[in-house]
Amino acid sequence: MSIDEIKELIHVARDTGIYELEVQQGENKVRIRTAAGPANPEMTFPAAIPVPVTTSHAIPIQPPQPQVTPPPSEPSAAPPASSPQEEDKNIKVTSPIVGTYYDAPSPNAPPFVKVGDRIEPRQVLCIIESMKLMNEIEAEVAGTVVAKLVENGRPVEYGETLFLIRPV
């Protein structure tokens, strides 16, 4: 890596406000720490075990892609693969409560929505059961269902992402 390249990295590191940058190319290594300090709380100590620990390290109830930001680049259940640019526009629907996720009004009924469905505001997307109460979760925007992230019957925690919606 040339000095000019290193200089460029330093400037980028500073301007983006990141805390630490480490680049290794074979035997060569560059590490830059900015004055900012750890801007990203996930980079330090308990971070060692960051997302996995805090939300899923031993949690049987954990969904496949918990707390992902930005959204997973290719949700397994999403046929209309979207480019990164498109994904940025997707809206996450998260669970407002702790409970059990159901994607249909009853065990034998068809699901409220399927991937690819066009949805309207206030349309019911799923039910979260909490303390024997069935709470309907409604869409807030019009759009298309890009991904369903939780399996039917699985527990979800507060703030967990349930759907990705591409708004229209």
Add this chain to the structure above:
Amino acid sequence: MSIDEIKELIHVARDTGIYELEVQQGENKVRIRTAAGPANPEMTFPAAIPVPVTTSHAIPIQPPQPQVTPPPSEPSAAPPASSPQEEDKNIKVTSPIVGTYYDAPSPNAPPFVKVGDRIEPRQVLCIIESMKLMNEIEAEVAGTVVAKLVENGRPVEYGETLFLIRPV
């Protein structure tokens, strides 16, 4: 990496205000930490108390300018004030043992050397008394005494800087 390249990195590091830069190229490695320290130097631990703690935080035996790198810009006892460029060329004479510093062979004798004196290799600069033994400290190079950093009769620790010598 050439000295010029390293100097350039140092300047970039300082000017961009980053905290730390580490560059490794094969066996060679450069690490730069800016004086600023991480954001607020007094807030980190134990870097908080780096030089001060380890050598002088409560040490009555401490000399006025311990372990200084680079050398103090204007040693109080140094009439031939030197520019920063000149200072870089100065050589530090450090104490090889723990003991008490004496600048003369006996209480009433004149000092071995004075600031401004021209000295030769193997010339005695001072005595460090350790366990009742008088250890003569000799010059290793020819040059001029730029600064005497320890008062007569004061204790010194291992590695403490005693003299600055401008070599010829």
Add this chain to the structure above:
Amino acid sequence: MFRKILIANRGEIALRVICACKELGIKTVAVYSEADRHSLHVRFADEAICIGPAKSSRSYLDIPSVISAAEITNVDGVHPGYGFLSENADFAEVCELSGIKFIGPKPEVIRQMGSKQRARTIIESAGIPILRGSRGVLNSAEEALSLADEIGYPVMLKAAEGGGGRGMRIARCESELPALVAQAQSEAAAAFSCGDVYLEKLIEAPRHIEFQFLGDEHGDVEILGERECSIQRRHQKLLEESPSPALSPGLRARTSDRLREAMRSIGYTNAGTVEFLMDENGELYFIEVNARIQVEHPVTEFVTGVDIVKSQLRIAAGEHLDDILPRPISFSGHAIECRINAENPETFAPSPGRITGLNLPCGIGVRVDTAAYTDSVIPPYYDSLVAKLITHGSDRDEAIARMKRALDMFVIEGIHTTIPLHEQILSSDAFVSGRFDTTFLTKLNYNHNHNHPEENHNSEELELSRAAGSLSHD
């Protein structure tokens, strides 16, 4: 024994319960708000569930969220810690209805103890002195005058529904009482939508002393000695110790015997604390019962060797005290706890933020209960407790010396803490001599900050904060 429990709390007490569960082979479920995602209780529990946003009313205090979390993780018990839902009888009831064991007293006992008047009646009937005062709400100024005449001035007027000093007045003589009753009633009405006030004898400079006890589910109760909690600031305990330097062996034994009977008679189960004021003659007067584990339980653990939190779990699992405790309890040495809060030590302003550097004191006779680590964040949403530092020594002098060296080696950078305040307390003659009361800290602050006049120089507030030592909330 439990298979898996949910811990409905955060911070050091959640971690404390996790420790006890690990030692007993019980799996744990942590719940956390979005602000606590990187907390150690989340890391060290076997499972962790986010139950809501930072605001505790929508997370740690939200009963449906906590119960849902318990249901989806299929736990067989819930430990409430202290604060939050720990003394919420409704929560305990919902737990039982959901088939989840609440690790604490029965809901009806929590409810009884939550009503000061009912608790007073129970305790009084066991032969324990209570502060003399009105049997209930004052009906008129005339009633107040005749009562005050009977029990003697000064007396204290308190809002029946209140707390925190609102609706409180001190009357020192007959002439000022009627006006103060009116003031207290209107202030209480404005603050709590209920103008009811009652009257109590005022102890001017009390000590605050509390007794720890455990009751099993088979009618057995044991008293684990007392704690001295007089070092407070604005009803907030800062430093506790056991034993109390002020309690005679005779009074300790007599009070313990009566408390054992009282708690047995009401069917109290699990851990609890009975709080007293001590007057200048060394007499104890009952104030209230705290139906939960207390912040300061470690000082009792240090002097008795009893693991109180493990005892809570074993009691809730149906074990007998005889199998849990060494009987009789043996007391050894002296223990002190300093609460290290994220606060400015002079102004007591909260100091939340990131801990940028941390060195926990270690070594002989030192215990630290904390959820802090380097780079952890003390959020602004919850209480300011960062760590409890507890020391034990063969006597009070050694416990003090050990606490001083532990404070000296406790480094917390990035936030303000009460460490310097504790250093002042431990070096003061009054503390070292053991002769102090709940006014101690006001005087200490005054002495050290008399160049910086503070709001607590307001004389009325001073008196109230002094007299209200009784109201310390844990």
Add this chain to the structure above:
Amino acid sequence: MFRKILIANRGEIALRVICACKELGIKTVAVYSEADRHSLHVRFADEAICIGPAKSSRSYLDIPSVISAAEITNVDGVHPGYGFLSENADFAEVCELSGIKFIGPKPEVIRQMGSKQRARTIIESAGIPILRGSRGVLNSAEEALSLADEIGYPVMLKAAEGGGGRGMRIARCESELPALVAQAQSEAAAAFSCGDVYLEKLIEAPRHIEFQFLGDEHGDVEILGERECSIQRRHQKLLEESPSPALSPGLRARTSDRLREAMRSIGYTNAGTVEFLMDENGELYFIEVNARIQVEHPVTEFVTGVDIVKSQLRIAAGEHLDDILPRPISFSGHAIECRINAENPETFAPSPGRITGLNLPCGIGVRVDTAAYTDSVIPPYYDSLVAKLITHGSDRDEAIARMKRALDMFVIEGIHTTIPLHEQILSSDAFVSGRFDTTFLTKLNYNHNHNHPEENHNSEELELSRAAGSLSHD
């Protein structure tokens, strides 16, 4: 009492002495090598002096540098810790000549204890069994044969000047003994420039048990019970506990009584440890005396409540044991220490480096002695001890459960440590049952790593390391 002492050590033990001094109001001077500039003992001492470069022979082991540092800081005592100069009689002598109190036994006692033959003679005359063997150096193979015939095979040949397995041979029968004597002699001559060997009865799978004692400067000696130290790897203790699961109360009392007499008779002052091997019949055989504080002293402190390091200082200041100790010593519960080393837990290769993340376990019954902090560096120049984790419980089961949860909550990132190894040890049936000996770890390793054949599967080395449990250097 001392006004100011110098601590001629580093790491956790230097910090341990600083703690004791702070509690006694004694000022401290730390000495440090250039590698330890940012160490906590430097930070927490009142003064600190750099005495040399990283290499310990030029810093911590360099008597003139240490004495000079003591002189220029004007201390009145020196605490040597363990290792380094702690059992160097010359150093102790120079201290006394310089008018500085050496906090340890008198130089002549250190010298006596350093000579195994002299120590054996003293101990034997007090009625304590020693391992049977030659009275000194073997003069001929014939002498070896007749001695082995008398005490029974197997026997062990050891280099008089040696250590670390060099010059050691095990003879199982008469026919192989003469050749092994010759081998041992020539190996010893090559390794130590001295071909002297001696012969001892071999205990095949001994337990390693040691007694802690204190002696004051007025002829009084007290025994503080024993420690079980059989969990070792290559003569390196890894886990210690007190009391030993193998010692009967009768043998404990008998051995204590005789040791008290023996140490009194030689005028032993300050702290010391007597090491024994226990054979399969539960009999104890003396090996050696360690004339200093030991790494594992905290387990004794936990079960007796005695602060051994403070006792050392008070003894050296001339106090009487009667004023220092509760008599009789009362023992309570069970304590275990795990040495957390910077080592690969499988290969035991050292793992120096920077600690990038650290969470110390906290809470009830847990003690940590460490000089580590987040971002501290374990240098490659000294021993690999990072922390001592000690737990106490009301019985052995509780101490084990507590240790397991503490290990679980002990996070050290950036270097390898022995934490996973300790977790294996504590979960093994042999350990939990209490039925184990110094071969324990060899077997444990074998079981867990039999896919990864290691050098210690060499059968001769195995036997030597097993038999040489006796030689553990602290």
